[in-house]
Amino acid sequence: MTETSRIGLGLRRGFSLRCPHCGEGRLFARFLKVQEQCEACGHDNAVYPSDDAPPYLTLVVVGHVILPFMFWADRAWSPALWLQFAIWLPLVAAVTVAMLPFMKGAVIGFAWATGVTRAGSRQ
Numbered sequence: 001m002t003e004t005s006r007i008g009l010g011l012r013r014g015f016s017l018r019c020p021h022c023g024e025g026r027l028f029a030r031f032l033k034v035q036e037q038c039e040a041c042g043h044d045n046a047v048y049p050s051d052d053a054p055p056y057l058t059l060v061v062v063g064h065v066i067l068p069f070m071f072w073a074d075r076a077w078s079p080a081l082w083l084q085f086a087i088w089l090p091l092v093a094a095v096t097v098a099m100l101p102f103m104k105g106a107v108i109g110f111a112w113a114t115g116v117t118r119a120g121s122r123q
């Protein structure tokens with residue numbers, strides 16, 4: 001398997017919230033809590049760091065998807081400020097929270113594919 005296809009595989013499995021090692025077991029035990037051991041293959045997925053990358057990537061994607069609509073709506077209808085806050089703030093918050101697990105899964109899949117582990121862990 002080439003490095004590029006391994007990275008694609010890791011990203012795909014992680015984005016699907018599956019164990020990057022086998023693609024079968026669930027990656028998360030709770031909302032953003034990584035399973036210590038995969039339920040299917042027993043692989044330790046907690047050794048892969050994700051740190052600040054998932055929130056950063058989530059905000060980049062959400063910003064690029066929602067901000068154009070905010071500007072467009074403001075130009076097209078000039079809605080009242082309270083109405084814009086009432087629409088856009090909950091929408092941005094909901095989409096951000098919804099996307100976080102997928103981004104974290106993709107980052108863990110990328111770490112699995114490239115062999116990046118937390119300092120001091122053995123894999």
Ligand SMILES: [Zn+2]
Pocket residue numbers: 019020021022023024025038039040041042043
């Ligand atoms: Zn697994």
